[in-house]
Amino acid sequence: MVRGDQRARERNHSRVLGAVSSVTEPIRVLIVEDHQVVADGLAALLNDQPDISVVGSAASVADSITRTQELKPDIVLVDFRLTDGTGADAGAGIRQVRPDTKLIFLTREDSDGARFAAIEAGASAFIHKSRAxxxxxxAIRTVASGGSLFTPRTIATxxxxxxxxxxxxxxxxxREKEVLRLMAEGTSSREIAAKLSISYTTVRTHIRSLGSKLGVHSKLEAIVKARELALIE
Known part of the structure; x- marks a missing residue:
């Protein structure tokens, strides 16, 4: 009877140790960032947390997918603009090779288009680099525990x-898309006419049409709208 009790206590002790081990296991993070200084700063910040461990970094879409296969991170912290594509491209590839890995976008990109691309790629959060x-x-802790920073209302909006x-x-x-793109690049109406081999009057007609359809009346508004419509990066 004593031996049975002892064995039971040992089994319970082992289960407790296993549970503690699983709870204290750090969150494995892969950083995907094409600016090494930024990547190093992020790694230093995250490695200073007792429950987070940066397992590696990557600077491109292709490298992020390879590194995910090798390192098996819990979370990939990815920038939106990379040397060979976007964070959405990286996210799609990462989710193919490791579906359980969570994605968090950390970027200076601030457009609805980028946010929507992140959601389509399976991201759980989209954070601007200006945030604390x-x-x-x-966000890493929330996502690692199964949460998301995208609310149903945000997604619907x-x-x-x-x-x-x-x-x-x-x-x-x-033609209107071409004119809008050139306006957003800072090209004057006469320069647009020369580039597109059309008359100045025709360019002005297109600009008036854009103003009517999109509410674009200045170069600044053209830049904003062209980015929203993904006509320029």
Missing amino acids: AAEVVE LLNRRRAMDTQLESLTH
């Missing part, structure tokens, strides 16, 4: 905006 370090750390942008884009002619 504590928010990034908390983005979907509605995306539909509105698609409608606007479909309303533009090919």
Whole structure:
């Protein structure tokens, strides 16, 4: 009877140790960032947390997928603009090779298009680089525990905006898209006329049409709208 009790206590002790081990296992993070100084700073910040461990870094879409296969991170912290594509491209590839890995976008990109691309890639959070370090750390913990920073309301709002942008884009002619793109690049009306081999009067007609369809009346508004419609990066 004593031996049985002893064996039972040993089994219980082993189970407790196993449970403690699983609880204290650090969150494994892979950083995907094409600016090494930024990547190093993030790694230093995260490795200073007792429950987070940076297992590696990557600087491109291709490398991020390879490193995910090798390192098996719990979370990939990814920038949106990379040397050979976008964070959304990286996210799609990462989710293919390791579906259980969670994605957090940490970027200076601030457009609805980028947010929607992140959601489509399977991201659980989209954080601007201007946010406090504590928010990034908390986001990692939230996502690692199965949470998401995208609320149903946020997703619904983005979907509605995306539909509105698609409608606007479909309303533009090919020539109007060219004119808008050139306006957003800072090209003057006369330079646009020369580049497209059309008259100055025709350019002004296209600009008036853009103003009517999109509410674009200045170069700044053209830049904002062209980015929203993904006509420029």
